[in-house]
Amino acid sequence: MTTTTAETTTAAPEIVTGTAAPRPTGWLSWLTTTDHKRIGIMYLVASWMFLVLGGVEALLIRLQLAVPDNTLLSPQTYNALFTMHGTTMIFLFLMPMIAGIANYLVPLMIGARDMAFPKLNALSLWLFIAGGVVFYGSLLFSPAECGWTCYAPLSETAFSPTNGVDSWIFLIHLTGIASFIGALNLFVTITNMRAPGMSWSRIPLFVWTMLTQAILLIISLPVIAGAVTLLLTDRHFGTHFFDPSNGGSPLLWQHLFWFFGHPEVYILVLPGFGIISEILPVFSRKPIFGYKAIVAATLGIAVIGTLVWAHHMFTVPLPFFLLIFFMLGTYLVAIPTGVKIFNWIFTMWRGAIEFPVAMLYSVGFLATFLLGGITGIFLATFPVDWQLHDTYFVVAHFHYTIVGGAVFALMAGLYYWFPKMTGRMMNEKLGKISFGFTLGGFWITFLVQHSAGLSGMPRRVYEYADVNNLGLYNMISTIGSFILALGVLLTIINIVTSLKNGAKSGPDPWRGNTLEWFTPSPPPLNNFDVVPRVRSVEPMQDIRRQIERQDRVGDEAGVVARS
Amino acid sequence: MxxxxxxxxxxxxxxxxxxxxxxxxxxxxxxxxxxxxxxxxxxxxxxxxxxxxxxxxxxxxxxxxxxxxxxxxxxRSRRGSVAVQAHGxxxxxxxxxxxxxxxxxxxxxxxxxxxxxxxNPPNSSADGLSTPMNVAFNTGPAKPALPPNGHSLNIDVNGQQYIWRYTYADTDTNNLNNVFAYEQMVVPTDTTVSLTIRAQDVQHSWWIPSLGGKFDAVPGYTNYTWFKITKPGTYNGQCAELCGRGHATMIASVKAVSPAEFKVWYAAQKLAITSAERQAAAARNALVAKDAAVLKAAAPSAAAPMAAPARPAPVAMADGKTLFVAGVPATGALACGSCHTLSAAGTNGAVGPNLDVVLKTWNAAMIREAILYPNKMIAKGYAANIMPANYGATLTKAQLDVLVKYVDDSVHGK
Incomplete structure (x- = not known):
């Protein structure tokens, strides 16, 4: 056969078949696996177990706050609960769930057969699980009561004499090392193991966000590791880094913590942005609008987001010019974020939009994150922040950004990629009911918390007086939280039942754009027998088009079309 | 359709x-x-x-x-709808x-x-309290924002687990004789009030929503804010930074009254504090006198069997314990034992920390430091400014040496 261009010779589409090796079975094969897909699934299962724990903690918090002057929980229990809730949701649910999805999908999306360092990958998983066990082990003695921020000197031995803070420190160390190794692994994988033809401008947007997130982790994790090490030596080895009575500085802790803590927000939401950028084009049946603008916005958010940490500290004694600097810097983050939201809306504009559950969660993400972003501008304006800081307005704001920006996007990703991971579809009907409860419950719970904060309710209080309608706001919020919990529970039921009873999905149930849909579902151990050459951001579209073209040519020539 | x-x-x-x-x-x-x-x-x-x-x-x-x-x-997708393939x-x-x-x-x-x-705070109004130039409490490098004429009522706000203490500035530099209050701050209307915000133990945050934003009380730092209330009334708030188990109950309120009423309150408060302090001093002196009487009664009986010619007891050696139990009433050095427990001296005071416990890991130099500068290192659960800080002036160097050696030996069982 003669060829005129290189295009027609190279990428004859081949649907791969998982014939390479029989898949090992048994629990030992899971414990010892270095397969990125199995590690990804174990990350996901473990993270959802922690989601249940963190969710129960949240419901207990809401029960205590349901009515004014409640005596259901003691202050000690309450403080321990919100410390565990925040820490669990960030370090034991969101971070590992993102790690799980990234582990599973990044190699598939870039056409690689595994991560660059499979054994390190397994080490990451087990360190994360060790961190969770160490932290929850403190339930057996006395959990930390200093909040997920563990501000010194409250977290020093003089004021937190029990070992709960130490188990929190070890959780940060263990999950931090896990994330750091995982980030290095992802960075090396993405930069070195892409399919032929996948240049920087053809990398799927989810992979771009994971690359950016890996860089943020590599920059910020050593700082928090150092900070908690200083706290550990303060607590046990006689140093005074954060002890003001011996020349230490509590503000040092805050700067170190938030130098990690603020990039952490983007570490949580950037992967969500990536997931949304994958799902919206598929169900709008359109290419992503402004690929380069979205990539630039991702990098811009990461760069600016690393330089604005002190907007968490507008109420401590800071020089005036720093207040101005961190206010204007934080405003700047809004620009690339706004660019992204408009690009997402214009991806759907003039499309043919379908609404499976994954798309519903994506839309829920857009609406929720929009409000979270706008309240961010209130908080960035430091005189306004002087009123709103550390109130329920802030609690509402960060739940809108993190649940809106990260959790809803991850739920969308779960419904979107579940067929790829299991070979079965999730139940759409149950999924839609679950979505309704989750989104509705979320808005009922958290919208009213803005008002609670504006009416003078600080965060982290175990009781409040019934003034300024606080009783009403909190009752609404508590009712909403149980609706939200019901929504999540329905999704868990959906996952469990669909594993057995879901319809067979086939390799590409959504007519996706990216390479993970090129392999069978679930993918074989080696992912791809043949890695296709990538010619655009949407390699699967190219492949489908080429199949159509060849079928047509074949038919016209009177040759039997490929079966 | x-x-x-x-x-x-x-x-x-x-x-x-x-x-x-x-x-x-x-x-x-x-x-x-x-x-x-x-x-x-x-x-x-x-x-x-x-x-x-x-x-x-x-x-x-x-x-x-x-x-x-x-x-x-x-x-939304309908029959026959076509997506426009635009890239940007x-x-x-x-x-x-x-x-x-x-x-x-x-x-x-x-x-x-x-x-x-x-x-930036404005000047007080004409019908506000006429305040002297600020005698600030400030200790940090940062300076408070003051009204253009520099006159404001300065109040030191001190966050402690789990209560707010307010100390009103006055015209002298001695901060121990000032009017103070807990939990409720009383201020005059139409007067610029500048606050110096500090913390004693962990971080707290000063917040009265109706009177402006919140300002954190960070131990080791000084923060500032101000307000100028025009409407009399009580404005409520509470600590806004997690400070421990009692965080939710660490409430604060500001009661704004007319300048005339404020003057009355201030004078009454000053009187109440002075008389309470006088009573406490009397009680302390009574304790000292009682201890001294007990010692006097005990000392001769111990010396009697010696039957030797009366000789002044060797001040340097014998009197570590005496100094501890009786102090030096002549110079106003109060007895350690009336406030502290020390088993070797047989005292069981509970005003200050139990020395048998807190000094266990201390050496002589640290004990000397703590006697001379009691506010430098406050034992957990105790507030500053309770122990007199005048021992540098009321004890001679020799007496101090003896006392330190005695305490050091006693707590370490020598």
Whole structure:
């Protein structure tokens, strides 16, 4: 056969078949696996177990706050609960769930057969699980009561004499090392193991966000590791880094913590942005609008987001010019974020939009994150922040950004990629009911918390007086939280039942754009027998088009079309 | 076919939103904006700045949200609908980048315009309390914002687990004789009140919503704020930074009264504090006298069997214990034992920490430091300024050496 261009010779589409090796079975094969897909699934299962724990903690918090002057929980229990809730949701649910999805999908999306360092990958998983066990082990003695921020000197031995803070420190160390190794692994994988033809401008947007997130982790994790090490030596080895009575500085802790803590927000939401950028084009049946603008916005958010940490500290004694600097810097983050939201809306504009559950969660993400972003501008304006800081307005704001920006996007990703991971579809009907409860419950719970904060309710209080309608706001919020919990529970039921009873999905149930849909579902151990050459951001579209073209040519020539 | 239910859904959603918004706008101010009401310019400034950003935020939220809903409804997949394969539009990208930037420039400009009102205190009004030039409590490198004429009523706000202590500045430099109060601060109206905010143990945050923003009390640092109340009344708030198990109950309130009433309150408070201190001093002196009597009764009986010619007891050696139990009444050095427990001396005072316990790991140099400068290292559970800080003046160097050696030996069982 003669060829005129290189295009027609190279990428004859081949649907791969998982014939390479029989898949090992048994629990030992899971414990010892270095397969990125199995590690990804174990990350996901473990993270959802922690989601249940963190969710129960949240419901207990809401029960205590349901009515004014409640005596259901003691202050000690309450403080321990919100410390565990925040820490669990960030370090034991969101971070590992993102790690799980990234582990599973990044190699598939870039056409690689595994991560660059499979054994390190397994080490990451087990360190994360060790961190969770160490932290929850403190339930057996006395959990930390200093909040997920563990501000010194409250977290020093003089004021937190029990070992709960130490188990929190070890959780940060263990999950931090896990994330750091995982980030290095992802960075090396993405930069070195892409399919032929996948240049920087053809990398799927989810992979771009994971690359950016890996860089943020590599920059910020050593700082928090150092900070908690200083706290550990303060607590046990006689140093005074954060002890003001011996020349230490509590503000040092805050700067170190938030130098990690603020990039952490983007570490949580950037992967969500990536997931949304994958799902919206598929169900709008359109290419992503402004690929380069979205990539630039991702990098811009990461760069600016690393330089604005002190907007968490507008109420401590800071020089005036720093207040101005961190206010204007934080405003700047809004620009690339706004660019992204408009690009997402214009991806759907003039499309043919379908609404499976994954798309519903994506839309829920857009609406929720929009409000979270706008309240961010209130908080960035430091005189306004002087009123709103550390109130329920802030609690509402960060739940809108993190649940809106990260959790809803991850739920969308779960419904979107579940067929790829299991070979079965999730139940759409149950999924839609679950979505309704989750989104509705979320808005009922958290919208009213803005008002609670504006009416003078600080965060982290175990009781409040019934003034300024606080009783009403909190009752609404508590009712909403149980609706939200019901929504999540329905999704868990959906996952469990669909594993057995879901319809067979086939390799590409959504007519996706990216390479993970090129392999069978679930993918074989080696992912791809043949890695296709990538010619655009949407390699699967190219492949489908080429199949159509060849079928047509074949038919016209009177040759039997490929079966 | 599909357009009618969609329209109905749309209408229904609209009515639902309207139904939610109308009672919201009619209800209390705390629903959509921070509290104010004391008439202090900083809180009013923050509130109006908030409302402006709220207005812009509403336009953006309903504008972008409306565009989102329109897109979802208008371009949902129907039979025969075709997706337009557009990859982007540079002009649009530039447009919304610039648009977003312009909104932020607008907010920045308004913030800078409002900043003077929020940040800088005005002079007290003519009918306010006439206050002397500030004798500030400030210790940090940062300076408080003062009114143009430099006159304000300065109050030191000290956060402690779990109560606020307020110390009113006066014209002398001795901070131990000042008027103070706990939990409720009484201030005159129409008077600029400047606050010096500090913390004694962990971080706290000073916040009275109606009187402006919150300012953290960070141990080792000094923070500042101010207010100038025009309407008499009581304004409530509470600690806004997690400070431990009692955080929720660490409440604060500011009671604004007319300058005349304030003067009455201030004088009464001063009188009450002075008389309470006098009573305490009398009780202390009684304790000292009692201890001295006990010692006097004990000493001769111990010396009697010796039957040697009366000789003054060797002051240097014998009197570590005496110094500890009786102090030196002549110079005003109070007895350690009346406040501290020390098993070797047989004292069981409970005002200060138990020395058998807290000094276990200390050496002689640290003990000397703690006697001379008691506020440098405060034992857990005890407040500063309880132990007299005058031992450097009331004990001679020899007496101090003896006392330190005695305490050191006693707690280490020598």
């Amino acid at each position: 599909t357009s009618r239910p969609a329209k109905q859904t749309f209408l229904f959603a609209f009515i639902l939103v309207a139904a939610l918004l109308i009672p919201a706008s009619a209800a209390m101010a705390g629903v959509i904006a921070p509290e104010s009401g004391g008439g202090t310019p900083n809180a009013e400034g923050i509130r109006s700045l908030y409302l402006l950003i709220f207005g812009i935020g509403c336009v953006v939220f309903f504008g972008v949200g409306g565009l989102l809903i329109y897109t979802l409804v208008r371009f 539009n540079t002009r649009l990208e530039v447009a919304w980048t610039v648009g977003a930037a312009m909104i932020l420039v607008l907010i920045s400009v308004v913030t800078f315009l409002k900043l003077d009102q929020i940040k």
